[in-house]
Each structure stands twice: as C-alpha cells, then as structure tokens.
Amino acid sequence: MSIDHSKAIETAHVLTEALPYIRRFAGKTMVIKYGGNAMDEGACSTSFARDVVLMRLVGMNPIVVHGGGPQIGKLLERLGKKSEFVQGMRVTDDETLDVVQMVLGGLVNKEIVSGLTQAGGRAVGISGKDSAMIRARKMILSGGLASAPEIIDIGHVGEVESIDPALVESLCATGFIPVVAPIGVDDSGQSYNINADLVAGKLASVLNAEKLILLTNTRGVLSKQGELLTGLKPPQVEALIADGTIHGGMLPKIRCALDAVNSGVRSSHIVDGRLEHSVLLELFTDEGIGTLIRG
Numbered sequence: 001m002s003i004d005h006s007k008a009i010e011t012a013h014v015l016t017e018a019l020p021y022i023r024r025f026a027g028k029t030m031v032i033k034y035g036g037n038a039m040d041e042g043a044c045s046t047s048f049a050r051d052v053v054l055m056r057l058v059g060m061n062p063i064v065v066h067g068g069g070p071q072i073g074k075l076l077e078r079l080g081k082k083s084e085f086v087q088g089m090r091v092t093d094d095e096t097l098d099v100v101q102m103v104l105g106g107l108v109n110k111e112i113v114s115g116l117t118q119a120g121g122r123a124v125g126i127s128g129k130d131s132a133m134i135r136a137r138k139m140i141l142s143g144g145l146a147s148a149p150e151i152i153d154i155g156h157v158g159e160v161e162s163i164d165p166a167l168v169e170s171l172c173a174t175g176f177i178p179v180v181a182p183i184g185v186d187d188s189g190q191s192y193n194i195n196a197d198l199v200a201g202k203l204a205s206v207l208n209a210e211k212l213i214l215l216t217n218t219r220g221v222l223s224k225q226g227e228l229l230t231g232l233k234p235p236q237v238e239a240l241i242a243d244g245t246i247h248g249g250m251l252p253k254i255r256c257a258l259d260a261v262n263s264g265v266r267s268s269h270i271v272d273g274r275l276e277h278s279v280l281l282e283l284f285t286d287e288g289i290g291t292l293i294r295g
C-alpha cells in the first residue's frame with residue numbers, strides 16, 4: 001500500500017502543533033459540561049468520547065458533568081406529563097424527580113460511560129448522591145415586583161450548598177474519568193434536581209480547575225447581530241446581560257462561567273458541542289472555536 005506523503009506530513013504537523021498545549025495542560029483538571037442539547041440521539045457522540053479519552057491519555061484530568069434536559073422532557077412526554085420551567089429551572093414534583101433520577105442517573109449517565117469506554121477510556125458514572133458528594137438545598141425563586149417579591153415554589157429543585165471533591169479526585173488520581181449526574185442530596189436524604197451548569201461551575205471552582213468547558217447548542221455567546229463574542233471579561237459580560245443580549249438558557253450558563261473564573265478557574269469556555277471534536281479544537285488552538293471568558 002502506498003503512503004500519501006503530503007497527508008502524512010500534514011498529520012505530523014497537526015500533532016506537533018498540539019504539543020505545547022499538551023505540555024501546558026498535563027496534570028491539569030478540566031471540567032466539561034455536556035449539555036443535553038449538545039448530545040446526539042445515542043447521548044454520547046463518538047467524537048466527544050474520543051476527545052475526552054485523548055485528554056486523559058495525554059495526562060489531563062477530564063471530568064464530565066452532564067445534563068439531559070431534552071431527554072427528561074421526552075420521557076415525561078411519553079408518560080403524559082408536560083415539562084414546565086420557571087426561570088430556566090424545571091418544576092420538579094415527586095413524580096418528575098423520579099423521572100429525572102432515572103434519566104440522568106440511569107440512562108444518560110451510563111450511555112456516556114459506555115461511549116467513553118468504547119473510545120478506550122476507563123469511565124465511572126456517579127451522581128452527586130454517591131458519597132454525598134453534592135450537598136444541596138432547596139432552591140427558592142422570587143418573582144413579582146422588586147418591592148413585593150413573590151416566592152415561587154418549584155419543588156425538588158436544588159442549588160449546590162457544597163461539593164466534597166474527594167471521590168472525583170481519587171477517581172482522577174487512579175486514571176478514571178468521572179462522569180457526574182447533577183443530582184444532590186440534603187442531610188435528611190431528600191434528593192434534588194440541579195441544573196447541570198450549576199454543578200459543573202461549582203465543581204470546577206472547588207477543584208480549582210484549569211478550565212470549565214460548557215458544551216451547548218450554539219457557537220458560543222452571540223451579539224445581537226449574531227456574531228461570535230470571545231475574550232470576554234466580567235464587566236463586558238455584565239453589560240451584555242444588562243442590555244438583554246444574553247438571555248434565556250444562556251443566563252445560568254454565563255453566570256456559572258463567570259462565577260468559576262471569579263473563584264480561581266483559569267478560563268471558562270462556551271462551545272458548540274454539536275460540532276465534531278469541538279473540545280479538542282477549543283483546547284488545542286490559540287483562537288479556539290467558541291466564547292472564552294477570563295477573570
């Protein structure tokens with residue numbers, strides 16, 4: 001069989017260009033949030049799995065925190081239950097909490113573990129209930145007028161009170177890739193449905209991660225004209241929120257990205273997870289392909 005020499009040289013160039021990044025990021029912790037909208041039908045795309053396994057094999061400590069909002073919505077629909085959201089959070093009654101735990105902790109978590117295993121990695125699926133890793137408390141939302149705020153009860157939705165990093169740290173130290181479902185627990189044993197962005201942001205802060213990478217279904221943060229915005233600093237992000245450029249599902253995401261960089265994570269990235277090899281393209285190129293936020 002003859003070798004296409006110019007193609008082989010091109011491959012060698014790509015590999016050597018990645019070298020400085022591989023050296024810089026060796027031993028560093030990278031928290032990757034894999035959103036339900038970024039997943040394909042089988043939950044874990046082959047290119048995502050290969051990117052994460054490659055990161056592990058070149059010495060980084062990747063940790064996957066996953067969502068699964070659309071997947072929860074589909075099962076609820078099959079059960080004849082409508083999804084309802086308040087300020088981006090799913091209203092979660094007892095029955096919905098069961099479905100959330102089945103879909104996130106069972107289906108989606110294990111499909112990602114399978115995908116990573118097939119790509120040659122050693123992945124372990126856990127939820128925040130394992131070893132009581134994610135301590136949660138009930139999230140209280142307020143609405144109405146600023147002068148007369150109304151308290152909105154959205155059921156078993158949690159916010160992160162604290163995260164004990166011991167379990168994920170010991171998995172990383174022994175060569176495993178932790179895959180975390182965003183379910184928390186309180187002292188009484190009550191479980192909570194937590195937005196996956198919140199868990200990923202807090203975990204990145206607690207672990208003092210090098211990067212928080214949020215994979216979603218848009219190219220990154222876009223201007224009102226649809227241009228990709230990058231190299232954002234906290235004051236610019238605040239201005240984009242204030243003038244309504246950033247809204248809806250991007251709001252909790254950008255808040256987590258900001259909180260992370262404000263508490264010591266080197267950089268946060270919002271990237272289109274539907275693009276093939278988006279994680280590697282963001283990590284191994286100077287420009288990146290999505291939105292970079294630095295403290």
Ligand SMILES: Nc1ncnc2c1ncn2[C@@H]1O[C@H](COP(=O)(O)OP(=O)(O)O)[C@@H](O)[C@H]1O
Nearest residue numbers: 035037216218220221222245246247248249250
């Ligand atoms: N300025 C913005 N730039 C990009 N997306 C935005 C912006 N403002 C709001 N959005 C919306 O936020 C969505 C991403 O949030 P969401 O759907 O909750 O993602 P995920 O399910 O991945 O957590 C985008 O698809 C888009 O509709």
Ligand SMILES: CC(=O)N[C@@H](CCC(=O)OP(=O)(O)O)C(=O)O
Nearest residue numbers: 035036067068069089090195196
């Ligand atoms: C409280 C709350 O809304 N929890 C989310 C948890 C899953 C999630 O965050 O999934 P994505 O990242 O795919 O949106 C939900 O029930 O949909």
